[in-house]
Amino acid sequence: MRHNAANSRLWQIVFGPDEAQWIMKRNIIASAFLLLWAATPLIAGWGSPARAQTQSGxxxxxxxxxxxxxxxxxxxxxxxxxxxxxxxxxxxVVPGDNVVFTLFVHNPSAQPAMGFKATNPIPAAVRFEAVAEDWADLSVDNGxxxxxxxxxxxxxxxxGGAADxxxxxxxxDVTHVRWVFADAIAPGAQRTVRYRGVVK
Structure with a gap:
């Protein structure tokens, strides 16, 4: 969806400048969410892929x-x-909407998955609210x-040169969520973790 200067002027004439800005912001957010939702089913969090690793990296x-x-x-x-x-x-999707991100963790192998961790960046369009698991770790400096x-x-x-x-x-302030599984994930087992946010 294109939001050029001509569209902006037209919306201001019809709705007034304040309402026009709101309509443009709402339409831009909705378009972005649709594009990111359709991108790939393996993306966790609107274009922010979760990383699956062992604790050794x-x-x-x-x-x-x-x-x-x-x-x-x-x-x-x-x-x-x-x-x-x-x-x-x-x-x-509009600013103020509550969002729930759920990550399904599955071990398809015949061996227990030891020391597993998953890291998920918070999407730029979302403000972090809370994570469901009290054992999850958070980062406020991009991991x-x-x-x-x-x-x-x-x-x-x-x-002015003053001390930080x-x-x-x-x-x-939260930029990332990380889940480090203390126990092994059994062969064929699935775990579920989630966090909540609000659309900016």
């Missing part, structure tokens, strides 16, 4: 399959609120360091 025989759902709170015919899940291709969110820090460059300062990291 070697490629693993374990396979990864991802699933992405948009969750919305809707009212049924009786006015009762319920959570409804959609695939990104079935709805117009350079890992830990629990409460222990992570963000370094801020000091102005640190502040506690928050969920919106």
């Amino acid at each position: 070697r490629a693993s025989a374990v396979t990864l399959r991802s699933d992405v759902k948009i969750e919305r709170i809707e009212r049924d015919a009786n006015g009762i609120e319920k959570t409804v899940s959609y695939t990104p291709k079935d709805v117009a 350079k360091t890992w830990g629990k969110l409460a222990n992570l820090k963000i370094k801020i460059k000091g102005a 300062i640190e502040r506690p990291a928050t969920a919106q």
Whole structure:
């Protein structure tokens, strides 16, 4: 979908500048999500592939399959609120939508998979909210360091040559999620891990 200057001027004439900007942003996000959703079934997180490795860094025989759902709170015919899940291709994805990323980890080999870990970057269009597994590690510096969110820090460059300062990291600082499986994944077994985010 092209969003050139002519389209921008037309939308501003019809809707006004503020509403035109919102419509353009909504359409751009929806188009991007559809393109990334259709790219490949093995992509975990809209164009951000999860890496399957052993703890020694070697490629693993374990396979990864991802699933992405948009969750919305809707009212049924009786006015009762319920959570409804959609695939990104079935709805117009907009800022503020809740997103659930699920990673299915499968060991197709005849041998137990020892020391397995999977690393998933957070998509640029999504703000991290939480990971389901309390044993998962997070990174706020693109995978350079890992830990629990409460222990992570963000370094801020000091102005005018002043010393750098640190502040506690928050969920919106998270760039990557990593799951390191402490126990072996049995032959033929499947594990499931997931994290949640919000569309920016």
